[in-house]
Amino acid sequence: MSEEYKQELAAIFDARAINYDEDNLRAGLANRLVEIAKPQPGERVLDIATGTGLVAIPTARRIGEGGRVVGVDLSKGMLDRASRDVEAEGLGNVELIHVDAEKLAFPPSSFDLILCSSALPYMSEIPARLRLWHDILKPGGRLAFNCWSDAT
Numbered sequence: 001m002s003e004e005y006k007q008e009l010a011a012i013f014d015a016r017a018i019n020y021d022e023d024n025l026r027a028g029l030a031n032r033l034v035e036i037a038k039p040q041p042g043e044r045v046l047d048i049a050t051g052t053g054l055v056a057i058p059t060a061r062r063i064g065e066g067g068r069v070v071g072v073d074l075s076k077g078m079l080d081r082a083s084r085d086v087e088a089e090g091l092g093n094v095e096l097i098h099v100d101a102e103k104l105a106f107p108p109s110s111f112d113l114i115l116c117s118s119a120l121p122y123m124s125e126i127p128a129r130l131r132l133w134h135d136i137l138k139p140g141g142r143l144a145f146n147c148w149s150d151a152t
Contacts, residue, residue, distance in 0.1 A: 049119030
């Protein structure tokens with residue numbers, strides 16, 4: 001996808017950051033993803049397109065201080081909102097990084113679990129993204145994502 005598209009996408013989500021969490025559907029999807037993925041105490045977790053932290057925050061609670069959540073997002077506005085919520089909850093095990101999820105540079109075997117809620121369709125070359133995510137998972141690691149169906 002073009003850099004112009006990425007900038008437009010970031011601007012759209014920057015503008016939505018203020019009231020993004022008011023939609024109970026998004027929170028429900030995020031919570032269900034975390035329930036299904038079952039983050040374990042001490043795990044290192046990557047939350048791709050973390051947005052306002054709807055997945056990162058409950059995951060951080062589950063993995064405890066011995067674990068680590070790294071949330072990445074293209075939208076600075078979403079990350080600013082997530083940062084405020086992480087700080088308000090007193091979570092010291094969350095790191096938020098402003099980066100394009102298609103340009104991740106983590107070493108192989110960095111994470112026990114990778115989560116992505118409702119953002120996979122925004123990625124280009126989805127099979128390539130999934131291969132990249134597989135490469136940065138530890139052996140036996142898990143990937144969990146959700147996305148909207150193409151109900152035509």
